[in-house]
Amino acid sequence: MAVTSRNRSAPPLITPEHDPHLWLEDVTGEDALSWVRARNARAEAELVDEEFIELESSIREILDASDRIPGVSRRGEHLYNYWTDAEHPQGLWRRTTLESYRTEAPEWDVLLDLDALSAADGVTWVWHGATVLRPAAEGEPWRHALISLSRGGSDADITREFDLVTREFVDPVDGGFSKPEGKGSMSWIDADTVYVATDQGEDAVTTSGYPRTARRWRRGTRLEEAEPVVSVEPDHMVAAAGHISTPGFERDVAVRVLGFYDSETLLIEGDELHRVEVPTDVRVSIHRDLFLFMPRTELTLLGQDFPGGSLVVADIEDFMSGEAELTPLFLPxxxxxxxxxxxxxxxxxxxxxxxxxxxxxxxxxxxxxxxxxxxxxxxxxxxxxxxxxxxxxxxxxxxxxxxxxxxxxxxxxxxxxxxxxxxxxxxxxxxxxxxxRFDATGLTSVQRFATSDDGTRVPYFLIGSAELLAESSEAGPRPTVLYGYGGFEISMTPGYLAVIGKAWMESGGVYAVANIRGGGEYGPGWHRAALRENRPRAYEDFAAVARHLVTTGVTTVPQLACRGGSNGGLLTGNMLTQYPELFGAVVIQVPLLDMRRFADLLAGASWRAEYGDPETEDWEFMRSFSPYHLLQEGGSYPAVLLTTSTRDDRVHPGHARKMTAALESLGADVRYWENIEGGHGGAASPEQQARLNSVIHRFLQQQLR
Known part of the structure; x- marks a missing residue:
């Protein structure tokens, strides 16, 4: 376990000009996959023992439990639900009535069996959702649905029309709508028309890999003939369009997403687009006759000022004519x-x-x-x-x-x-x-606050033994996992820890969740505080929480691990390279790590608003939080586990692969596990989820106990 900080004066192991591991970016290349399989085998040889098998079984039991709450959406007289269990790992799309749903054992009407479909097609289909069209007239059946399915859990998917009366997909030969596999969207306008955006064709996608054009597609015509409605420039993010079907308030709306936090909303009237004249960082929603405005930064509109994070409403027709009364409903x-x-x-x-x-x-x-x-x-x-x-x-x-x-x-x-x-x-x-799902006897959840380097008060939650977490406790330190994210204005709120409770806390471990800057816990200002050149504030906050856990006696450095995925993987990658002295182990899941190349890989370009553009002078500040470029010869790093998915087409698996190879070249204590399917979530079925979680928790158990 490392106990010394990174030597900030030492030369980096990897530079933008010298990257010996680029070949690992070849996602399905024979050499790269051979490398992956060898490391998977090595990791499993270390981690898969009797305790692992028991752990995997208990986690699988939780994930397959038949007494989970079925989440539902109401459409007409039915409640629709997507469901997985031990017998149906890929899932069932089904429906019931509210009357039946109230009972302990609702009667479900199965509409689509994804396991049977996967077997018939020879593809592991992963559910991406369904939209059901409201009938045009009272008394007509709810018939038309669009179902999206992903191959192995990737973001790219297909969308196919499904007939709820015949319980079959509508063949394109018979006029059925079908979006080819790729990133994009399709949604209903009416029974014979959809809005569609695809990544097919020359110059069809932005640099982020998303569709540049949304089109109106009429039944009985070829997709190539669908008329363009709205487009964006190649360096923007995505174009989209949708139909609002509220009776009496029907509208068609287009959106030009310019960047992750900037967009233009336009009302579609015939062949004309009418822009809603607000700054591009104002989120715009429509409800009946109202605009809902949610500014990210301070907003001046029609002579009135509103702080970022507000909610302001206005009549649509009045606003479009420039004479609206603005009503603030929430001021932060x-x-x-x-x-x-x-x-x-x-x-x-x-x-x-x-x-x-x-x-x-x-x-x-x-x-x-x-x-x-x-x-x-x-x-x-x-x-x-x-x-x-x-x-x-x-x-x-x-x-x-x-x-x-x-x-x-x-x-x-x-x-x-x-x-x-x-x-x-x-x-x-x-x-x-x-x-x-686990024995919570004697456990409690408390909120505490740490102080970051610049004096900012940072909240975090602690979940563990009530005796240990009591004030002035003398119960002694315990193995502790600190989790964080800190990006994209996503708040880390308390949620039931079914798997973590069973795998970690039930046997005495402590779990902590840090609400660091970059998230949305205190609104858009909390997020902006760690944007771009300010990104290190998030890492300082997380490090402050780690220190607080040790100084307050909850744990010790050898007993403390950190864990994060995606942007949280970038966070824990920076803990590994910038704060190795604070942790006994580090878990890095589906991560961003090479910030010099992230914008060139898959959807990376869409996140330049969050991190910066490495092709510009932004690289001067970005290099300070690019873990791949912070590795150093002679560096001392704690034990680390990296996980990713071959099928992740959002954050490129090359990030985790290359970081692992670089750590191996340093002789670091590193292990790597890659799921061959699973998408950005890391797993495409309950079985894969159980395996992934068991790999992570067995690693933590071995390192911290």
């Missing part, structure tokens, strides 16, 4: 941020977070067309991390509420906001509760 403060907005016909439901604790408020419109609103705190007796979704935003005042925390399994509530409309109260009932 130093500890409070807006996390989500859900709409019912008469209410906007806001999920608000204060010091990483959720609450929910409803803003009730006094009358249709009115700019007057009434605010109500709702569901105050439902605690934990809350997720709220409209049951049917077109017609119903009902909402789904999911609640959970680190030690409490999720519960699904059905809420009704109709009582708010005449001055009464909302109601809710618990429909489902998930059972406990």
């Amino acid at each position: 403060d130093a500890s409070t941020s807006l996390q989500d907005v859900t709409a019912t016909p008469s209410c906007l439901v806001l999920t608000v977070m204060e010091d990483v604790v959720h609450r929910v408020e409803a803003h009730v419109r006094i009358s249709e067309g009115s700019s007057a609103w009434r605010r109500e705190d709702i569901f105050t007796d439902v605690t934990g991390t809350l997720s709220v979704a409209a049951v049917d935003p077109r017609e119903s005042e009902e909402v789904w509420i999911t609640s959970e925390d680190h030690l409490s399994p999720s519960a699904l509530h059905l809420g009704d906001l109709s009582g708010l409309l005449d001055g009464g109260r909302e109601t809710h009932e618990v429909l489902k509760r998930a059972p406990e």
Whole structure:
């Protein structure tokens, strides 16, 4: 285990001009895959023992449990659900009624069996979702669906039309819509028309690898004949279009995504596009006759000022004519941020977070067309991390509420906001509760704060023995895993730790989650604080939490590991190379690590707004957080496990492969495991998920205990 910091004056092992491991970027090349298989075998020889097998079995039991809460979406009289279990690892798309769903054993009507489809096609199909078209007239059946399926879990997928009456895919020969495999989208306009964006053809994609053009495609015509609706420049991110089918408020909307945090919203009227005139960093949503504006930075609009992180509403027709009244429904403060907005016909439901604790408020419109609103705190007796979704935003005042925390399994509530409309109260009932998956006896979850290098107060959660985590505890240090992400304005909120509880905490381990800058815990300002040249603030925050865990007696350096994936893999890669003295072990999953080449690999160019553009002078600051280029001859590094997926077409597996090869050349204590399928999530089935999680937790057990 390393106990000395990186020598910042030593020359780097890898430079942009000298990269001996470029050949490992050949994702499916014979030599590269031979290298992968050899390292997989080496890692499994070290990790797969009796305890591993027991661990894998217990995790698989959790992932395959038949008493999980089936997540549902209502379309017409049915609740639709996608489901996996031991007998159906690729999954079933099925539906039931609300009446049946309320029972302990709902009667499910299976519409599509992905395991049978995979066997018939000779492809491991992974579910990417379905959209069901609302019938044009009352009484007509809900017939038309678009189903998206991915080969082995990649982001690239196919979309095919499915007939809910015949229970079959509609053959393109018979006029069925079918998007070829690739990155893109397809969505309904009406029964005979869709919006489609594909990556097929010359100059069809941006430098990020996403479609440049969204088109209107009519049934009975060839895809190549679909008429362009909106396009973006090659160096932008993606073009998209969609149809809003709310009766009486039907609209068609196009979006030019210029970069990860900048876009233009346009209303489609016939052959004309009318831009919504707001700055490109303002997120725009549409509900009935309203624009919802959510600025990322301070906004001046029609002579009024609003801070970043606000929610402002305006009448669409008035705004497009330049005469709108702007109504702020949420204004953030130093500890409070807006996390989500859900709409019912008469209410906007806001999920608000204060010091990483959720609450929910409803803003009730006094009358249709009115700019007057009434605010109500709702569901105050439902605690934990809350997720709220409209049951049917077109017609119903009902909402789904999911609640959970680190030690409490999720519960699904059905809420009704109709009582708010005449001055009464909302109601809710618990429909489902998930059972406990691990023994939480004697465990607790507490929130603490560390102080970063620049004095910033950084919250984090600790989950473990109540005796250990009590103030002035003398229980002694325990093996601890510190998890983090810190990017893309994504908040790390408490969620039930089913697998981690069983694999780690049940036997005495402590788990910590850091809410570092770069996330969205305190709104867009918390995110911007670690953007681009400020990225090191996220790493300083995480290191501060690691030190706090040691100085407060929770753990010791040899007993402390860090873990993160994707952008979190970049985080833990920087812990390995910049703060090796703080950790006994490091886990790096599906990571970004080579920041000199990231924008040239797969979807990397779309993240330049987050990290910078290495082809410009930005490289001068980016080199300071490019782990691949921070490795040094003579460096001392803690034990490290890197994992990725061959089928990950979002973050290139070459990042993890090359980092492993470089660490091996230094004689570092490194092991590597790559799933041949799985996409960016790292696994394409419960079996693969169990294997991946067992590899990670057995490594942690061996290193920290």
